[in-house]
Structures are given as C-alpha cells and as structure tokens.
Amino acid sequence: MDLNCKTFGQGPALIILHGLFGSLDNWVTHARKLAESYSVYLVDQRNHGKSPHAEEWDYDVMAEDLYEFMDQRGIVQAHLLGHSMGGKTVMRFAGEYPERVDKLLVIDMAPKHYKPHHTAILKALTALDLKQIGSRQEADAILAKDIPQASVRQFLLKGLGRDEQGGYRWKFNLEVINRKYEEVLKNVAIDFPFEKPSLFLYGEASPYMDPADFGLIRELFPQAEFVGLPGVGHWIHAEAPEDFLREVHRFLAG
Incomplete structure (x- = not known):
C-alpha cells in the first residue's frame, strides 16, 4: 500500500x-x-x-x-x-x-x-448525516449533543474534508473503523x-x-x-x- x-x-x-x-x-x-x-x-x-x-x-x-x-x-x-x-x-x-x-x-x-471507549464517538459520527451539513460549525453543534468535550470534537473535525462535489466527507474510513473497531482494541x-x-x-x-x-x-x-x-x-x-x-x-x- x-x-x-x-x-x-x-x-x-x-x-x-x-x-x-x-x-x-x-x-x-x-x-x-x-x-x-x-x-x-x-x-x-x-x-x-x-x-x-x-x-x-x-x-x-x-x-x-x-x-x-x-x-x-x-x-x-x-x-x-x-x-x-x-x-x-x-x-x-x-x-x-x-x-x-x-x-x-x-x-x-x-x-x-483495551475495553471499548470510543463507542459514543462512533455512534455520533455514524449518526451525523454529512449530506445535510452546510458548515463545520453545524457539524460541531450536532456532535456536541453526544460529544461534550470541545477538544475531542475539534480533533475529530480535523478529519472532515470535501468530496469532489464540494460536500463533506470523512478522511478516515468510518465504515471500516466502525465495523472492525475491535481490531484496534486487541493486544x-x-x-x-x-x-x-x-x-x-x-x-x-x-x-x-x-x-x-x-x-x-x-x-x-x-x-x-x-x-x-x-x-x-x-x-x-x-x-x-x-x-x-x-x-x-x-x-x-x-
């Protein structure tokens, strides 16, 4: 790769x-x-x-x-x-x-x-409909409902990029991370x-x-x-x- x-x-x-x-x-x-x-x-x-x-x-x-x-x-x-x-x-x-x-x-x-400790974050990211997001500020406000720590949201939103159509997309592969999250917890x-x-x-x-x-x-x-x-x-x-x-x-x- x-x-x-x-x-x-x-x-x-x-x-x-x-x-x-x-x-x-x-x-x-x-x-x-x-x-x-x-x-x-x-x-x-x-x-x-x-x-x-x-x-x-x-x-x-x-x-x-x-x-x-x-x-x-x-x-x-x-x-x-x-x-x-x-x-x-x-x-x-x-x-x-x-x-x-x-x-x-x-x-x-x-x-x-490690025990799972990103469950709330993964749930919040997955629930965020990027097609309906008009700005980073809007995304931040929605995520704040489930992720109260501003510093954590600021870090996560650094992973928010633009797609070819000008909309928003996650730079990280949220689908695979969500599905295979257990892999990152393993010894x-x-x-x-x-x-x-x-x-x-x-x-x-x-x-x-x-x-x-x-x-x-x-x-x-x-x-x-x-x-x-x-x-x-x-x-x-x-x-x-x-x-x-x-x-x-x-x-x-x-």
Missing part, C-alpha cells in the same frame, strides 16, 4: 505514526522542530488521512504497510514513534522486524487489550522480546497507561524506560508539547 507521507529535515530517520481518527497533520508542528536533528517521516496509516482505504485493518497489515513504506523509500533502519493506535503499530513492527528499528518510542499506549502479538532501547512516554492523568502495565511491557520490551508526565492526559504532544519534545530528544540522543 502506498501510504501518504510528508518529510522534514535531514539526519537519522524518524518515522511518526498517528492514532485513531488522526492523520499526519496532527504532527506537523512537532516534525518541524524534530527536523533540526532528524529526517522526519510523517505517515498517514491506512484508512486515515490521505492514505488509501481498505477492508483489511489490523495491526498485522499496518505493520506490513510500514515495512513496505520503508522499503519504498530505501530506509534500512529508523527510530519509530507511535501515539495510541500508532503505538501499537510500531510495537507490532518492532516485534516482527527488530533489525529495521533503531529506537522505539511508544506514546501513551500499552500492548494490552499486540509479539513472539520474541524486542531487545533494543524503548521509551514508553505517558500522561499520568491518562486512562490508557497504568503502572500495573509495566510488568507486561518489560516482558516484551526488556529495555523499556517509563516516563510519566504529571497532570497530562492521552494527548501528550498537544497538552505538554515542550515536555514531550524534551523527552524525545533526550531519549534519541542518549
């Missing part, structure tokens, strides 16, 4: 993968700053952003997409950074192709199975431990990571380092951008 990508800077390769409902556009600001030291590749995962839509959607195929992406661009080895769903993709890739990974950075995600299958340096950076106020997960993570990633940011939630890079960049630079330079 030919994944959509934007590149920044020169230096050792650093590939960044976004989370569910996101796209590479969520990471442009950070990429420009990291580009002072690295060749940064921002990638839209399948069924997201401007990358192709496909019926197959699980961590096995997303890891294979990443492998193909690196081969297409002649990237022999790279630092991998993944947030949320992207974190599970890079963990799966590191377990399958450790020789292609230099250092691994997982942002606010564990390799465990990451790793047959052999990944023995290279790995940073698990998480928000201490986030429900996605818990110190109780550290034992499982160390079994699969023996060199795992854990860094929690106090008072920060799941969107670490947005909520605490300076702390996020400081920890990324520290880990990669070490």
